[in-house]
Amino acid sequence: MAGTTIAGVIEEFDGLRLVCDPDDSRRPDVVQGVTSAAQTLAGLLVPRPVRTALDLGTGSGVLALTMARRAQHVVACDINPRALDFARRSAHLSGIRNVEWRQGDWYSPVRGQRFELIACNPPYVVSPETQLLFRDGSEATAGVVRTAAEHLVAGGLAEFLINWVHEPDDWIAPLRDWIPPGCDALVVHHATMRPDQYAQTWVPAGPDHDTRVARWLEWYRERGIKAIGAAFLLLRRREDDGRARLQTLEASTRPTPRAGVHVERLLRGTDLASRGDDALRAAALAVVDGVRVEHTTRRRAGAWQPGPATLRVVPTVGVQAVVPGDLLAMLWDLDGTRQLGAVLADLPSENRAEGLALARRLVELGFVEPAAR
Ligand SMILES: C[S@@+](CC[C@H](N)C(=O)[O-])C[C@H]1O[C@@H](n2cnc3c(N)ncnc32)[C@H](O)[C@@H]1O
Structure with missing residues (x-):
């Protein structure tokens, strides 16, 4: 750092x-501040202690420094030497x-090295433009x-924010090719935009705004691009040779700060659910702290009829769950004092299969987990 002069803002x-360029910088190698994408991914990072972590495309260093609080050692890479200068200064401050x-193209500075946690907020914007590092x-993202x-x-995890082109009615299909063998994957779909919405979102205001939007739309038309998705993608390297799992979730809200707590629950939940119904029935399940239940009960034909309930949780990756009205009573019984099998036995026999399926869903979505003993 000695001898370098960096004119940045903090x-x-x-x-x-975090040291970064001012908002109005027009340099192609601009080092951005803490964008909403950076805040989102920083929040989604799992809060587990790790020995080694890797930040790919570190920019101001925000993700590397976030991970450094729980990692013994972090390697942070960027192709942009200016970013590394800024990030070093961020670490110092x-x-x-x-x-x-380390400077270099994606994984080239860490050839042959493995990590317990990888974070990457890549340059994912799908557009004809090439000047901003x-x-x-975006075509590099699938390879990364x-x-x-x-x-x-x-058992190591890699966490990414991604954008990708897909058919309007099927956002999952292209992503199946992105998942490497030997890894389970979780994808939380945040949004899909039409090309016109997408271009309006990403082309900055300015005198050439309309011309640039028109150029982006022409580029999408030429390529037959009709929809662009945005998601959080997590990979987990399997510890065995079992069949890789792909869990896809639809978000209804943005992730909150500390959403990594929810990510850990999703991982534990899919593990438990994959062990089968007997393992689920044997678990003493409890609704996790931070869950909020919204439901409406209506009076009909002289009796109270509970409508479906919507469950949300904070912190969250953005997903919600729905509990049918006739199974709401079961939710209150999931307090960790009894095994799920005993809770299901209290239900009318015609509701037990549905109750088990609901419990599995709530476990997979991280709303319910085995109570701490
Ligand atoms: C969207 S920014 C993310 C920066 C920071 N991690 C954050 O979340 O704010 C993408 C970063 O990837 C870097 N990058 C672009 N192409 C790269 C490449 N081929 N190899 C390594 N880093 C690259 C850019 O310089 C930039 O710092």
């Missing part, structure tokens, strides 16, 4: 000090010393996701 985020900064070059498997230890 942004504060979650107790970190934030009092963080366990990050190693932090934003353009696929190659993660070669850099994860068994």
Whole structure:
């Protein structure tokens, strides 16, 4: 750092000090501040202690420094030497010393190395433009996701924000090719936009705004692009050779800060659910703290009729769950004092199969988990 002069601004985020370019910078190698995407992914990072972590495309260093609080050692890479200068300065100002900064193209600075946690907020914007290092070059994203498997230890996680082109009625199909063998995947679909919505979102205001939007739309038309999705994608390197699982979830809200707590629950939940019905019945399940239930009860034919309930949780990756009115009573019984099998036995016999399916769904969605003993 000695001898370099960096004219940057300092942004504060979650107790970190991050050096970045001013908002109005037009440099192609601009180092952005803490964008909403960076905040989202920082929140989604699992809060587990790890020995080794990797931040790919570190920019101001926000994800590397967030992980450095729970990792013994972090390697942070970027192709942009200016970003690394900024990020080193961010680490210094934030009092963080366990990050190693390396320059190079994606995984090339970590050839042959494996990590327990990888984070990457790649330049994912799908567009004809190529000049901005932090934003353009979305075609690289699929390769960055696929190659993660070669850099994860068994049980290790890689977390990405992605955008991708898909058919309007099927956002999952293209992503199946992105998941590398040997990895389970979780995809939380946040949104899909039509090309006109997408271009309006990403083309910045300015005198050439309309011309640029028109150029983007022409480019989409030429390629037959009708829909662009946005999601959080997580890979977990399997510890065995079992069949890889792909869990796809639809978000109804944006992820909240500390959503990584929910990510950990989703992982534990899919593990428990995959062990089969007997394992579920044997678990003493409890609704997790932070769950909010909204439902309407109507008076009909002289009796109270509970309508379906919507469950949300904070912190959240953005998903919600629906509990049918006739199974609402079961939800109150999931308090961790009894095995699920005993709770199901209290239901009318015609509701037990549906009750078991609901419990599995709530476990997979991280609304319910085995009570701590
Ligand atoms: C969207 S920014 C994310 C920055 C930071 N991680 C954050 O979340 O704010 C993408 C980053 O990827 C870097 N990048 C672009 N192409 C790259 C490449 N081929 N290899 C490594 N990093 C690259 C950019 O320089 C930029 O810092």
